[in-house]
Amino acid sequence: MKTRPGPTTRVRITELSGPAARERRDDLATEEPLEIRLAAPDGTRRTVAITMRTPGHDFELAAGFLAGEGLAGPQDVASIAYCTDEDLPPEARYNTVTVRLRGPVPDLPALERHFVTSSACGVCGSAGLEALRLRCATVPRGLLKLTPDLLYTLPDALRAAQGVFGKTGGLHAAGLFSADGRLVAAREDVGRHNAVDKLVGWAALSGRLPLAEHVLMVSGRASYEIMQKALAAGVPVVCAVSAPSSLAVELAREFGMTLVGFLRGERCNVYAGADRVSA
Structure with a gap:
């Protein structure tokens, strides 16, 4: 019987260096599917997402995905557990999560299709700003002020928290920082949007939403999906x-967010909301 998958997988490789070749072991970032199911008290069940992810913090990933897509907030969730359905083969038990809701499965147009995502890019739900306007408000101004010097410390602080990346070199990361630059939490995944979902899910399950006085730092690019989740x-x-x-810049400007890119060393570009950054 297959055991619970871990964040890394060990394989044997052939390493070439000039004309020489040698066999050795290498650690890879594990990539396996995760199916997210919703279950209502009346017995209704529905799969809403199948995503390729790095195992670990799966319940946070599910909670963060549902919150980010507007399908279920922390107040709507009764429990989250790995699926034990008898129709599932043993190797699929830890790749299926059931989120039990306090009420019915939401009847939303988005549920007419599955959110099938990959670790690379994929579609992560609502694909237009119009959908966001219906459920998200503009971010309040004046709650957070940052200095350039504080911003410059964030990449190194996030990199120091990437334990699995240090072994594999193949993971994205998302870090949540306080207004004074303290790292509050960090998550890793082969998918950049999954890393953010895990972080948002952690905040949702620990009763920390909304994150009005925090900064999100991601190790890759800033996509529309990441801005939507933030x-x-x-x-x-x-x-x-x-x-x-x-589209990430357009979203940030419309909803009053600050978006910083190319944050490396002691330089960066501020694409939106520069009023929150001052020397």
């Missing part, structure tokens, strides 16, 4: 090591 969690500032997309 907005749903009430995060006013998102920082990224790489570039943002055009």
Whole structure:
């Protein structure tokens, strides 16, 4: 019987260096599917997402995905558990999570299809700003002020928290920071949006939403999906090591968020909400 998967998988490889070749072991970031199911008190069950992820913090991933997509907030969730259905083969038990709701499964247009996502890009739910306008408010101003010097410390602080990346070199990370630059929590995953979902899920399950006085730092680029998830969690500032997309910048400007890209060393670009950053 297959055991619970871990965040890394050991394999044997052939390493080439010049004309020489040698066999050795290597650690890879584990990538396996996770199916997220909703279950209502009346017995209704529905699969709402199948995502490729790095095992670990699966319940947070489920809670963060549901909160980010507006399907269920922490107040709607009665319990989260790995699925024990008899129709599932043993190897699938730890790749299926059932979220039991206090009420009915939401009857939303989005549920007419599954959110099938990959670790690379994929579609992560509502694909337009119009859908966000119906459920998300503009982020309040004036609650958070940051200095450039504080921003410059974030990438190194996030990198220091990436334990699995240090072994594999193949994971994205998302870190949540307080207004004074303290790392509050960090999560890793092969999917950049999954790492953010895990972080938002941690905040949801620990009763910390909305994250109105926090900064989200991501190790890759700032995509629309990441900005959507940050907005749903009430995060006013998102920082990224790489570039943002055009739609990410548009979202940030429309909803009053601060978006920082190319945050490396002692330089960065502020694409929206520069009023929150001052020397």
